[in-house]
Amino acid sequence: MNRANDAKLLGALQQALGDQLVLTGGRIPAKAMSDRSRTGHHLPMIYIRPRSVQDVSSALRICNAHRSSVVVQGGMTGLAGGANPECEDVVIAMDLFAGVEEIDSNAATMTVRAGTILEDAQKAAEDSGFLLPIDLGARGSCQIGGNLATNAGGVRVINHGMTRDNVLGLEAVLADGTVISSLNRMQKNNTGYDLKQLFIGSEGTLGIITRAVLKLKSLPACRATALCGLRSYEDVLLLLRNAGKLMGLSAFELMWGAFFRFSSKAEEFRAFETEYPFLIIIEQSGEAVNLEEFLATMFEEGLIADALIAKSEKEREKFWKVREGLSLGTLPKLIEYDVSLPIGSLDLYAQEVTTALAAEFPSIHVSVFGHIADSNIHLCVSAGQVDAAEKHRINTIVYDGVRNHRGSISAEHGIGLLKREYLSYSRNPEELNLMRRLKKTLDPHGILNPERIICIAPTDRSGCSNGHAHPQR
Numbered sequence: 001m002n003r004a005n006d007a008k009l010l011g012a013l014q015q016a017l018g019d020q021l022v023l024t025g026g027r028i029p030a031k032a033m034s035d036r037s038r039t040g041h042h043l044p045m046i047y048i049r050p051r052s053v054q055d056v057s058s059a060l061r062i063c064n065a066h067r068s069s070v071v072v073q074g075g076m077t078g079l080a081g082g083a084n085p086e087c088e089d090v091v092i093a094m095d096l097f098a099g100v101e102e103i104d105s106n107a108a109t110m111t112v113r114a115g116t117i118l119e120d121a122q123k124a125a126e127d128s129g130f131l132l133p134i135d136l137g138a139r140g141s142c143q144i145g146g147n148l149a150t151n152a153g154g155v156r157v158i159n160h161g162m163t164r165d166n167v168l169g170l171e172a173v174l175a176d177g178t179v180i181s182s183l184n185r186m187q188k189n190n191t192g193y194d195l196k197q198l199f200i201g202s203e204g205t206l207g208i209i210t211r212a213v214l215k216l217k218s219l220p221a222c223r224a225t226a227l228c229g230l231r232s233y234e235d236v237l238l239l240l241r242n243a244g245k246l247m248g249l250s251a252f253e254l255m256w257g258a259f260f261r262f263s264s265k266a267e268e269f270r271a272f273e274t275e276y277p278f279l280i281i282i283e284q285s286g287e288a289v290n291l292e293e294f295l296a297t298m299f300e301e302g303l304i305a306d307a308l309i310a311k312s313e314k315e316r317e318k319f320w321k322v323r324e325g326l327s328l329g330t331l332p333k334l335i336e337y338d339v340s341l342p343i344g345s346l347d348l349y350a351q352e353v354t355t356a357l358a359a360e361f362p363s364i365h366v367s368v369f370g371h372i373a374d375s376n377i378h379l380c381v382s383a384g385q386v387d388a389a390e391k392h393r394i395n396t397i398v399y400d401g402v403r404n405h406r407g408s409i410s411a412e413h414g415i416g417l418l419k420r421e422y423l424s425y426s427r428n429p430e431e432l433n434l435m436r437r438l439k440k441t442l443d444p445h446g447i448l449n450p451e452r453i454i455c456i457a458p459t460d461r462s463g464c465s466n467g468h469a470h471p472q473r
């Protein structure tokens, strides 16, 4: 952008939305700089806080006419750098467009605005006697729009699927301001292309999500949670296969020994006298639970070496606190990976990558845990002060292993800016080409979350002030 065009853009936005919703300079909050990957370093020139779908539409129409690039921000808990303003002129932050619009108890659906904090939507569902199946550790800050844009996973996927499996209808605004309102509330609707799926998981590159109709489930009457110590990965797989027969299995989370030692020490939690190489949190919820009997049988069969059943909500929360592993955030320069691989290969992959990383970076710390039933593990790598070339080498070791096992470089967090150069490790050239064609069709000027997931053309980053680059014209 040049200065004359900047002033025209700002003037047009202020005229359409009013001064209160269009912020510049010192009025832009510092949180706009980076998501939870902590890799963002720039503030945008203009920060817009729409209060309505019409505001989003007007803002995009004006930005598109000025060929000004836009980045969408939800709760900024993303871990792929996708919401970080890198070279964009404008941020559209969705926090003011929040609130549950309707809960239909007969149909068991919730119509919700994109800026609603996930936990607020969960509480609204509970107050009406329902469970909102979408749940993740960042529930207190992430927004429904961000969850949809990233197709978030979490700990309930085992029972209810990913975010995309819990959506009936969606409303989104295209780059040119067109509102696509597809707020379907039917369980069944086979009237042509399922347009909502274009926007779910596309990380704000094809449109800004403004509202959604989500599925609700019955609130479980009871719940039981246990922490188990196991001796081998084979036992973990056998236990999971057996647990599949339990009614209402609602979580099966694996922690490798090194992760558990680190996190339980930080949480001052001592579970067992013996150290086990694998620790499982298993949870059952529903009308009735029989977890205790199941674990007793598994113990007799020798699959479980030790088990602790939560006697109180406080104890259950402690198990989950250890599993959430927030203390890992204290490790210097933590890099978090969210890969998925065929479940039978997960332990072998973890061993191979840990060994390969330690061979090149002797002081490296690697912790592994994850949603094993979904074939998804998180690798948390701290190598201290590494330069860009060393970081690239670490990424390559982690993703080479994924490619060798024919896995996916992102199970949950998405591609954003941080994984873009590795997308071809998991997607073939024809798939990438179709993604580019879709992007060009929906956003011909490339203004929306440019360069997230894929590049559609080389970008000139040299000619923009404040690090801002020109979108494709």
Ligand SMILES: Cc1cc2nc3c(=O)[nH]c(=O)nc-3n(C[C@H](O)[C@H](O)[C@H](O)COP(=O)(O)OP(=O)(O)OC[C@H]3O[C@@H](n4cnc5c(N)ncnc54)[C@H](O)[C@@H]3O)c2cc1C
Pocket: 035, 036, 071, 072, 073, 074, 075, 076, 077, 078, 079, 081, 082, 083, 094, 114, 135, 136, 137, 138, 141, 142, 143, 144, 145, 146, 147, 148, 149, 150, 151, 152, 153, 154, 155, 203, 204, 205, 207, 208, 209, 210, 412, 413, 416, 449, 452
């Ligand atoms: C402690 C912690 C635990 C986490 N646990 C999980 C987990 O278990 N599973 C999981 O999947 N993720 C997890 N995450 C990652 C993160 O919380 C999710 O990716 C979440 O869905 C992001 O939501 P957000 O509102 O914060 O989005 P943001 O970080 O603001 O944005 C994420 C992406 O979505 C785009 N976007 C945001 N809102 C919209 C919108 N309305 N329309 C279009 N595009 C939009 C942004 O441009 C960006 O590309 C975790 C993160 C933390 C910090």
